[in-house]
Amino acid sequence: MRTSARIILFTSLIGIPLAGxxxxxxxxxxxxxxxxxxxxxxxxxxxxxxxxxxxxxxxxxxxxxxxxxxxxxxxxxxxxxxxxxxxxxxxxxxxxxxxxxxxxxxxxxxxxxxxxxxxxxQPNILAVHPSVPAKTVKELVALAKAKPNTLNFAGGGNGSSPHLSGELLKIVAGVQITHVPYKGSGPAVTDLIGGHVHMMFAGPLAFEQHIKAGRLRALAVAANKRSPILPQVPTMAEAGYPGIETGxxxxxxxxxxxxxxxxxxxxxxxxxxxxxxxxxxxxxxxxxxxxxxxxxxxxxxxxxxxxxxxxxxxxxxxxxx
Missing domain, CATH: 3.40.190.150 (Bordetella uptake gene, domain 1)
Structure with missing residues (x-):
């Protein structure tokens, strides 16, 4: 039996296909x-x-x-x-x-x-629960400075984009707010809508429907341009806090x-x-x-x-x- 024929017979017997x-x-x-x-x-x-x-x-x-x-x-x-x-x-x-x-x-x-x-x-959006008495980022920062370590922000886990965005806000605005980590943005958004946390950074995939339904209030977009789905919402730079561009x-x-x-x-x-x-x-x-x-x-x-x-x-x- 020729060598090539032996190879074909052997591979077919053990069930290994050819062609690599x-x-x-x-x-x-x-x-x-x-x-x-x-x-x-x-x-x-x-x-x-x-x-x-x-x-x-x-x-x-x-x-x-x-x-x-x-x-x-x-x-x-x-x-x-x-x-x-x-x-x-x-x-x-x-x-x-x-x-x-x-x-x-x-x-x-x-x-x-x-x-x-x-x-x-996607860019991140800073949104708050409607019960938070702030309609701009400056009002939110003033509230946080008046009551240090009282306000909190949700994150989709330690190291998530919402978490780091909140940490950037703390640095740039000079405020003391507390991070509340969740097992993903889904449960974090649920608690934000329920008023169990005050604010959160997240993208349109998580926020868009809730903002338009009035369940959340968008304060700013953490990007260098406004979002086409929320054209009335300013960027963080326009809101007075440049350097917070996350997504x-x-x-x-x-x-x-x-x-x-x-x-x-x-x-x-x-x-x-x-x-x-x-x-x-x-x-x-x-x-x-x-x-x-x-x-x-x-x-x-x-x-x-x-x-x-x-x-x-x-x-x-x-x-x-």
């Missing part, structure tokens, strides 16, 4: 781990893209919310998953902040997960060692979904910016973010509560 020994991708449902609770910005984004992403990839997308520990529980779960593309992770800005706050992470954020695509980004970005990662071809397939699917005219229009109406960048660009972005937030954490002396 690769299974077609995807070959089964894809698990999308969202390391935050339901109802928050990350969860909303995951569910908004779930159906179109399933249609493009030809397999169901199964959302798995694993909130807790500022996103590290779900992230660790994804980092230890089989690197075949059938488990992916949706992260936010928090992913690049946590390494500066938690020195003993159960995973290495630079080595254990691979960048796939930066999906969308939240959302990205897809995969376990390290996931084949490059699989990562490219996932990126192409994400890009196609978020740039679909119907979905892009929907995002625009929510004040969300579509990105869809590739693995290399996302990798550079995350590295730059880790450097930026590490500097802020040191300067502000931020520690875990």
């Amino acid at each position: 020994f690769a299974q077609p991708f995807p070959s089964k449902p894809i698990r999308l781990i969202v390391p935050f609770s339901t109802g928050g910005s990350a969860d909303t984004l995951a569910r908004t893209t779930q159906t179109p992403l399933s249609e493009v990839l030809g397999q169901p997308i199964v959302i798995d919310n694993r909130g807790g520990a500022s996103g590290t529980i779900g992230t660790d779960l994804a980092a230890k998953a089989q690197p075949d593309g059938h488990t992916i992770l949706l992260v936010t800005t928090t992913y690049t902040v946590i390494p500066s706050l938690m020195k003993k992470l159960p995973y290495d954020p630079r080595k254990d997960l691979a960048p796939v695509s930066l999906v969308v980004s 939240t970005w959302f990205a897809i990662l995969a376990p390290a060692n996931t084949p490059k071809a699989v990562i490219n397939t996932l990126h192409q699917a994400v890009f196609k979904v978020v740039h679909d005219p119907n979905l892009a229009s929907r995002f625009a109406k929510l004040g969300v910016d579509v990105v869809g960048s590739g693995p290399a660009e996302l990798g550079r972005h995350m590295e730059a973010e880790m450097t930026k937030w590490a500097k802020l954490v040191r300067q502000a002396g931020i520690t875990l509560d």
Whole structure:
């Protein structure tokens, strides 16, 4: 028997396919781990893209919310998953902040997960519960200075964008307000609406419907320009507090060692979904910016973010509560 014939017979007997020994991708449902609770910005984004992403990839997308520990529980779960593309992770800005706050992470954020695509980004909005007697940022700051350590602000966990935005407000405005961490922005927004906390920074994905319904009062947008969905709301600079420009970005990662071809397939699917005219229009109406960048660009972005937030954490002396 010739050598090539022996190889074909051997591989067929043990069930290993030829053509590079690769299974077609995807070959089964894809698990999308969202390391935050339901109802928050990350969860909303995951569910908004779930159906179109399933249609493009030809397999169901199964959302798995694993909130807790500022996103590290779900992230660790994804980092230890089989690197075949059938488990992916949706992260936010928090992913690049946590390494500066938690020195003993159960995973290495630079080595254990691979960048796939930066999906969308959104500016943060400073909103208060209607019971707070402040209709501008200056009135809020005056109230906080008159009653130090009385007002509090919600955050989607330690190291989240809402948390760091509040810390920036403390530094820039010179006020003493208390951070109240939650397991994601979903429960934080729920308590803000209920009047259990006074204020919070979050994006349109979490706030927009509640602001328009009058359940929350928007004071300012933490960006260099006003939001098209809230044109009457000033920027933090216009409100008298420049230097508070924060936002939240959302990205897809995969376990390290996931084949490059699989990562490219996932990126192409994400890009196609978020740039679909119907979905892009929907995002625009929510004040969300579509990105869809590739693995290399996302990798550079995350590295730059880790450097930026590490500097802020040191300067502000931020520690875990």
